[in-house]
Amino acid sequence: MKQKLKLKIIKIGGNVINDKGALTSFLSDFSKVSGPKILVHGGGRRASEMISELGLKPKMVNGRRVTDESTLEIVTMVYAGLLNKNITAQLQKNNCNAIGLSGADGNTILAHKRIVKDVDYGFAGDVDKVSADIIKVLVNNDLTPVFCAITHDKNGQLLNTNADTIAAELAKGMSKYYEVELVYCFEKLGVLADVDNDATLIEKIDFISLSFLKKENIISQGMLPKIDNCFDALQSGVARVIIGKPEVISDERLKHTTLVL
Amino acid sequence: MKQKLKLKIIKIGGNVINDKGALTSFLSDFSKVSGPKILVHGGGRRASEMISELGLKPKMVNGRRVTDESTLEIVTMVYAGLLNKNITAQLQKNNCNAIGLSGADGNTILAHKRIVKDVDYGFAGDVDKVSADIIKVLVNNDLTPVFCAITHDKNGQLLNTNADTIAAELAKGMSKYYEVELVYCFEKLGVLADVDNDATLIEKIDFISLSFLKKENIISQGMLPKIDNCFDALQSGVARVIIGKPEVISDERLKHTTLVL
Numbered sequence: 001m002k003q004k005l006k007l008k009i010i011k012i013g014g015n016v017i018n019d020k021g022a023l024t025s026f027l028s029d030f031s032k033v034s035g036p037k038i039l040v041h042g043g044g045r046r047a048s049e050m051i052s053e054l055g056l057k058p059k060m061v062n063g064r065r066v067t068d069e070s071t072l073e074i075v076t077m078v079y080a081g082l083l084n085k086n087i088t089a090q091l092q093k094n095n096c097n098a099i100g101l102s103g104a105d106g107n108t109i110l111a112h113k114r115i116v117k118d119v120d121y122g123f124a125g126d127v128d129k130v131s132a133d134i135i136k137v138l139v140n141n142d143l144t145p146v147f148c149a150i151t152h153d154k155n156g157q158l159l160n161t162n163a164d165t166i167a168a169e170l171a172k173g174m175s176k177y178y179e180v181e182l183v184y185c186f187e188k189l190g191v192l193a194d195v196d197n198d199a200t201l202i203e204k205i206d207f208i209s210l211s212f213l214k215k216e217n218i219i220s221q222g223m224l225p226k227i228d229n230c231f232d233a234l235q236s237g238v239a240r241v242i243i244g245k246p247e248v249i250s251d252e253r254l255k256h257t258t259l260v261l
Numbered sequence: 262m263k264q265k266l267k268l269k270i271i272k273i274g275g276n277v278i279n280d281k282g283a284l285t286s287f288l289s290d291f292s293k294v295s296g297p298k299i300l301v302h303g304g305g306r307r308a309s310e311m312i313s314e315l316g317l318k319p320k321m322v323n324g325r326r327v328t329d330e331s332t333l334e335i336v337t338m339v340y341a342g343l344l345n346k347n348i349t350a351q352l353q354k355n356n357c358n359a360i361g362l363s364g365a366d367g368n369t370i371l372a373h374k375r376i377v378k379d380v381d382y383g384f385a386g387d388v389d390k391v392s393a394d395i396i397k398v399l400v401n402n403d404l405t406p407v408f409c410a411i412t413h414d415k416n417g418q419l420l421n422t423n424a425d426t427i428a429a430e431l432a433k434g435m436s437k438y439y440e441v442e443l444v445y446c447f448e449k450l451g452v453l454a455d456v457d458n459d460a461t462l463i464e465k466i467d468f469i470s471l472s473f474l475k476k477e478n479i480i481s482q483g484m485l486p487k488i489d490n491c492f493d494a495l496q497s498g499v500a501r502v503i504i505g506k507p508e509v510i511s512d513e514r515l516k517h518t519t520l521v522l
Binding site for chain 1: 314315334337338339340341342343345346347349350351353354358359360361362363365366367368395398402404411413415416417418419
């Protein structure tokens with residue numbers, strides 16, 4: 001079998017977006033990552049600020065935004081407009097040929113409005129399908145897709161979608177064509193047994209150690225669903241998942257957590 | 262010489278964007294246009310509304326927006342976010358594989374900040390170069406680029422750019438590879454000798470009749486620079502320019518103005 005080309009999918013969250021210096025530094029590092037790559041970015045504080053500036057109130061349930069019609073307008077403006085285009089322009093400055101996308105663009109990420117169970121999250125999207133073929137065309141032409149956390153339902157409706165989920169779904173979809181490494185950048189060194197102590201970093205988690213870590217309650221409740229999503233991605237063909245600080249993308253010696261099957 | 266494939270570049274302005282019914286109807290017609298095509302959209306009222314909602318004042322000089330830093334943030338949000346992604350999602354609903362772009366995306370439209378002469382227009386962009394190669398890759402893969410009126414300077418700066426100009430520059434750039442027809446949709450039947458009388462439509466303007474129309478002051482002062490831009494596009498290789506109502510894209514019997522060399 002012909003060996004697959006490598007592809008890195010890197011997700012940055014609000015903490016990087018909120019800090020202009022951190023974002024500039026990250027985008028400089030990202031531009032230098034060699035080979036095919038995709039960036040996924042979260043929203044950051046700007047959307048909540050904009051909601052307040054317009055006299056509305058951000059509404060969260062279980063740590064997730066409830067997206068009513070006005071909120072959807074605002075997150076579409078801030079994520080797909082302000083953030084996505086400024087990130088793209090900065091990458092272009094760094095000679096990285098970025099192309100900013102939402103899931104509606106090229107029908108790259110198809111989703112459906114989350115079905116109401118206990119909570120009505122409004123215009124929140126759950127991903128159904130990634131169009132790996134069209135993303136591959138972009139990547140093959142030396143473009144670097146930059147995805148914001150907006151998808152669509154192919155019925156004219158835009159949907160607000162969790163950026164972690166978008167990164168995982170893109171990684172799963174692109175595994176059809178590439179050996180995908182999925183990198184989640186956040187403020188910690190990686191998965192920590194004690195979140196306040198870097199010395200408790202768990203450097204590697206595989207399927208066997210995961211069950212042990214779960215049984216012994218070593219992984220925090222907040223981290224557990226994220227880890228489960230990572231293993232779901234691994235079982236769907238993603239080669240490896242890395243969780244660490246943004247600097248990990250340019251400095252492999254920096255400690256981090258690697259997840260493999 | 263091998264005959265060039267045809268490409269239609271269609272520009273819609275604020276008057277279509279402002280009216281939800283008119284926009285839906287136009288996007289339905291646009292989706293049915295056969296063959297390779299590109300959509301360019303203006304801004305509409307929403308940006309000015311958003312500027313007012315945020316307690317700022319829209320500032321215009323000679324009919325053009327003065328783009329200070331806050332205004333640039335807002336037009337980036339409204340044009341590249343809200344409008345561009347909603348138009349893209351609606352086209353996707355109509356089975357038109359749209360991909361929404363600013364000039365920063367794929368470095369498709371490079372511009373520079375307008376040089377200050379009498380008026381400082383702030384972050385207004387004048388176009389330097391269209392990357393026809395990358396747009397051709399998209400079009401060849403059955404994607405329909407949808408451009409908003411935001412460009413960049415490849416130095417990290419986004420720029421607010423006139424949508425008519427973007428359409429003309431795209432048409433000129435794409436003429437390298439395609440036989441381009443450039444269609445400007447607006448609220449009138451076309452170029453009228455008396456703007457209030459449809460019966461005075463000038464159905465065809467070529468280079469010879471243009472000099473006559475100018476000498477006799479038949480074309481209004483407001484329309485003249487537009488016409489000059491159209492002839493500039495024709496002289497740069499665009500096959501023909503059509504000016505007419507939005508319905509002209511689906512109904513060729515509808516009267517309109519055709520400009521040819």
